[in-house]
Amino acid sequence: GAGVSQSPRYKVAKRGQDVALRCDPISGHVSLFWYQQALGQGPEFLTYFQNEAQLDKSGLPSDRFFAERPEGSVSTLKIQRTQQEDSAVYLCASSLQTGSSYNEQFFGPGTRLTVL
């Protein structure tokens, strides 16, 4: 079946531009996560949704970062007034379960954002 998809795969933005990154999770998955991965490092947590509710946004680096999932399916990560330090791969992951040990997160391919 279809996995997690993200678009665009690559985005180049000029410093100061706003960008919107889309994530289509696996159908029926309740949980959705966003991660940021800088070059050469492991992914770092940004925010978490359970259905349409954003339950944890502790990893968002600044108030320029905003995420939404209005209908509990597709999610959008928006970055306002992009800065060079925002350059990274943005990964989306979804999972079905709600607390069992089999807590596998399925990741999309990521969106590589380059801010010039």
Next chain:
Amino acid sequence: DAKTTQPPSMDCAEGRAANLPCNHSTISGNEYVYWYRQIHSQGPQYIIHGLKNNETNEMASLIITEDRKSSTLILPHATLRDTAVYYCIVRATYAGNMLTFGGGTRLMVKP
């Protein structure tokens, strides 16, 4: 979640077993050991997880020491396609618990 320590890189000959170690000395009783890997230009992929018993699936085996302070991921017959960064993650399983990735081990499988 408990912190993990992994060697930054390892080499393995194609067809041989790859044994990737992970130390997690501060693991607590309700925390599981998860392994993910990330092939270049792809998102991380789940491999296996366990609590205290050894686990095996079609991808790998996970050996957890009796005191649970360390574990080893075993790829029994490594192929070139297993070249990736392997992440050992310790976490409690509840809804919304994010994955905390460390630096991982960069495994290079060589012909």
